[in-house]
Amino acid sequence: MMTDQTHDFPVTSEAGARLRIEELAPEARFSLRVRPTNAPVLGQALGLDLPGRIGQIAEAQGRKALCLGPDEWLICAPEAARDAIVEAARDAYVAASHSLTEISDREISYAISGPAAQELLSIACPRDLDRLAPGEAVRTVFDSAQVVLWRDGPEAFRLDVWRSFAPHVRALLDIGRAEIDAGL
Amino acid sequence: MLLIHCPYCDETLPELEFAYAGEAHIARPEDPSTMSDEEWRDFLFIRSNPKGPHFERWRHVHGCARFFNAVRDTVSDRFLLTYKAGEPRPDLASLEAAQ
Numbered sequence: 001m002m003t004d005q006t007h008d009f010p011v012t013s014e015a016g017a018r019l020r021i022e023e024l025a026p027e028a029r030f031s032l033r034v035r036p037t038n039a040p041v042l043g044q045a046l047g048l049d050l051p052g053r054i055g056q057i058a059e060a061q062g063r064k065a066l067c068l069g070p071d072e073w074l075i076c077a078p079e080a081a082r083d084a085i086v087e088a089a090r091d092a093y094v095a096a097s098h099s100l101t102e103i104s105d106r107e108i109s110y111a112i113s114g115p116a117a118q119e120l121l122s123i124a125c126p127r128d129l130d131r132l133a134p135g136e137a138v139r140t141v142f143d144s145a146q147v148v149l150w151r152d153g154p155e156a157f158r159l160d161v162w163r164s165f166a167p168h169v170r171a172l173l174d175i176g177r178a179e180i181d182a183g184l
Numbered sequence: 185m186l187l188i189h190c191p192y193c194d195e196t197l198p199e200l201e202f203a204y205a206g207e208a209h210i211a212r213p214e215d216p217s218t219m220s221d222e223e224w225r226d227f228l229f230i231r232s233n234p235k236g237p238h239f240e241r242w243r244h245v246h247g248c249a250r251f252f253n254a255v256r257d258t259v260s261d262r263f264l265l266t267y268k269a270g271e272p273r274p275d276l277a278s279l280e281a282a283q
Contacts, residue, residue, distance in 0.1 A: 141246045
């Protein structure tokens with residue numbers, strides 16, 4: 001039937017070199033909400049200098065803190081550091097009240113790299129990606145699914161997608177890659 | 185697509201990241217139980233709906249998640265100004281003079 005027709009885009013030999021999409025291993029993730037005046041106390045407890053500008057990332061001992069909003073940070077760390085982070089934040093609660101919510105299982109991360117990475121993301125991300133500098137990250141949308149987009153390098157991005165949106169986002173990325181590979 | 189300046193992110197970003205949230209500067213009555221039905225109705229439902237500059241709330245929901253206020257011309261869709269929530273209502277005459 002006509003409606004069942006699909007196109008087999010030829011996968012060229014350079015395909016792998018131009019674009020790589022990988023699902024990353026799980027890591028511990030926390031959403032931290034704290035008043036900016038109390039942020040330094042929490043920063044000290046977590047061993048990070050919580051950045052003050054939206055989009056900025058601080059990194060120390062494998063832990064990362066991304067400023068998502070005026071009073072909101074995303075903390076990422078190796079899974080082994082999960083309990084230590086929870087404990088450190090609990091000890092700091094008296095000095096600085098805050099909310100630390102574990103969201104490790106909420107999102108799936110994809111690494112997208114290669115010379116065509118920015119072009120691939122531009123199919124569904126409305127942001128001007130030229131203005132996202134390497135070493136920064138922002139919360140934005142990817143075809144109406146909320147994502148956190150990290151730019152690790154000029155040609156290296158990471159996409160944190162909510163678990164339930166992940167199949168849709170992954171399918172779009174795969175279609176986009178096939179079209180870019182086919183030269184469309 | 186509209187481009188909207190978020191006063192918290194201090195960046196001009198695509199409309200898709202934002203959500204409209206109704207007219208701005210509508211204070212909740214301090215003592216609702218003393219109000220008449222008509223006053224309560226006016227507070228809940230009656231809005232200015234101007235043709236021209238409109239004070240309205242927006243939320244940068246797929247970004248910093250903050251509510252902020254904006255002045256948008258409802259005829260041209262042009263944003264005259266965006267400012268943080270809690271800041272006083274700007275003077276319209278000086279805004280239009282600045283344009």
